[in-house]
Amino acid sequence: xxxxxxxxxxxxxxxxxxxxxxxxxxxxxxxxxxxxxxxxxxxxxxxxxxxxxxxxxxxxxxxxxxxxxxxxxxxxxxxxxxxxxxxxxxxxxxxxxxxxxxxx
Numbered sequence: 001x002x003x004x005x006x007x008x009x010x011x012x013x014x015x016x017x018x019x020x021x022x023x024x025x026x027x028x029x030x031x032x033x034x035x036x037x038x039x040x041x042x043x044x045x046x047x048x049x050x051x052x053x054x055x056x057x058x059x060x061x062x063x064x065x066x067x068x069x070x071x072x073x074x075x076x077x078x079x080x081x082x083x084x085x086x087x088x089x090x091x092x093x094x095x096x097x098x099x100x101x102x103x104x
Contacts, residue, residue: 059084063094063098066084
């Protein structure tokens with residue numbers, strides 16, 4: 001009986017490696033299927049016109065005035081952003097969008 005147990009312990013690492021490889025294969029296939037279903041769902045939603053992400057906040061009422069004064073150099077970007085109640089990065093981002101919209 002000891003010889004039989006000794007032979008089985010010799011195959012244990014091999015069997016555990018095979019089991020791990022099979023489980024890894026199954027998990028990888030499942031991840032691939034999930035990504036494919038997700039991509040299909042996103043494509044279907046976009047085809048219906050559904051928008052993703054957080055809806056943008058409307059511009060403050062004083063944005064145009066602050067933007068004009070900033071563009072003329074009367075106030076700094078930091079001051080304009082503070083008057084509009086937003087960060088400087090957000091002010092610059094919204095100003096760029098505002099400029100592009102005016103050009104259209």
